[in-house]
Amino acid sequence: xxxxxxxxxxxxxxxxxxxxxxxxxxxLYISLESKRAPLEQQKKVRWFGIGLAVVLRIVxxxxxxxxxxxxKDTLFTINWEGVVTGTxxxxxxxxxxxxxxxxxxxxxxIWHMMALEVGDGKExxxxxxxxxxxxxxLMNLVFSFDSILSAMALTDNFWIMAIxxxxxxxAMIWLADTVSAFLxxxxxxxxxxxxxxxxxxxxxxxxxxxxxxxxxxxYPIEPMNKATFYFVIAVMVLSDIVQSKYQKTLxxxxxxxxxxxxxxxxxxxxx
Numbered sequence: 001x002x003x004x005x006x007x008x009x010x011x012x013x014x015x016x017x018x019x020x021x022x023x024x025x026x027x028l029y030i031s032l033e034s035k036r037a038p039l040e041q042q043k044k045v046r047w048f049g050i051g052l053a054v055v056l057r058i059v060x061x062x063x064x065x066x067x068x069x070x071x072k073d074t075l076f077t078i079n080w081e082g083v084v085t086g087t088x089x090x091x092x093x094x095x096x097x098x099x100x101x102x103x104x105x106x107x108x109x110i111w112h113m114m115a116l117e118v119g120d121g122k123e124x125x126x127x128x129x130x131x132x133x134x135x136x137x138l139m140n141l142v143f144s145f146d147s148i149l150s151a152m153a154l155t156d157n158f159w160i161m162a163i164x165x166x167x168x169x170x171a172m173i174w175l176a177d178t179v180s181a182f183l184x185x186x187x188x189x190x191x192x193x194x195x196x197x198x199x200x201x202x203x204x205x206x207x208x209x210x211x212x213x214x215x216x217x218x219y220p221i222e223p224m225n226k227a228t229f230y231f232v233i234a235v236m237v238l239s240d241i242v243q244s245k246y247q248k249t250l251x252x253x254x255x256x257x258x259x260x261x262x263x264x265x266x267x268x269x270x271x
Contacts, residue, residue, distance in 0.1 A: 011155045012164055019147055019168035025200040026143040027172055028193050029102065030136050031179040032109070037132040045129050046176045049136035054169035056137060057144045058162050064148055065158055085215045091145060092211035098142030099204030106198040110191070142204075192240045196233055203229055 030046060037045045064071060071090050078086045151161045183190045202224070209221030 008155075008157060008160050011157070012160050015151050015155070015161060015164035016167055019151075019164055025197070026140060027175055027179060028196060029105075029139055029143075029200075030172070030176050031183060032190070032193055032197065033105075033132060033136055033139075034176070034180060035183070036127040037129050038126040041129045042180065043177060045132050045136070046180065047173055049133040050140070050169055050173045050176060052133065053137045053140035053144075054165060056141060057148070057165050057169070060141060060144055061148050061151075061158070061161055061165065064152065065156075083217060086209075086212040088212045091149075092208050094142055094145060094208075095204055095211060096208030098139065099201045099206075099208055101142075101201075102139070102197055102204065103201030106194045106201060110194050110198075189240070192236060195236065199229065199232060199236075 030050065034042045034046045034049070074087050074089055075093070076088055078084055078088075148161070151164065155161065183193060206221055207223045210223040212221075214221040
């Protein structure tokens with residue numbers, strides 16, 4: 001079978017777009033997590049972490065192609081009638097774990113920034129590069145599940161999916177440095193990024209709960225629609241930009257008023 005047919009090239013383009021859309025939250029996590037490594041090693045951590053994650057993504061793709069039925073096989077069930085019921089498989093457990101871990105990470109970082117803000121916190125020692133790389137690779141694999149399964153719904157050509165993963169990995173390496181540099185220069189957007197990660201964690205929890213057919217008190221857990229997710233993110237970004245500009249305007253007015261008052265007092269002293 002020919003690899004680069006018109007159909008396969010079109011599918012490859014669709015997969016690259018899909019990887020880009022589904023990879024936004026992953027890229028944000030990598031940019032924020034890499035900041036915990038020593039400053040001189042952060043770029044190396046991002047490059048090596050993403051590179052290793054791409055290799056493991058291809059391995060995961062191969063395993064999912066071969067073992068898809070086993071991934072979706074039921075591992076255990078919970079049947080507390082009227083309170084909580086659910087059927088768990090490997091896929092749903094991994095997604096649920098990812099959601100809990102990302103929410104924990106976001107809340108912990110937000111709490112730390114609040115402690116520093118009020119002066120009660122201490123600057124943390126940087127994490128080892130190896131630990132940060134491990135966390136980046138681990139969460140990259142968690143994020144990979146949805147994107148790989150979505151890709152498998154578009155094509156059964158392993159090499160087309162592998163090429164899309166490699167190209168998206170290269171783009172992610174290039175963009176990770178840009179996003180990290182932007183967050184370093186604009187610290188207020190780092191807080192926004194952490195809250196976006198919190199929403200990502202909630203989204204993964206909802207998705208994992210849906211995959212597990214979880215019901216609480218008879219009510220099913222519904223997944224968050226991707227369109228809803230991006231709409232929420234857009235509103236958060238716009239509100240943050242508006243608030244930032246409003247604060248800058250207030251600061252300029254206060255500075256102008258203080259300057260005018262100082263000039264007036266200086267003139268009165270002369271007189």
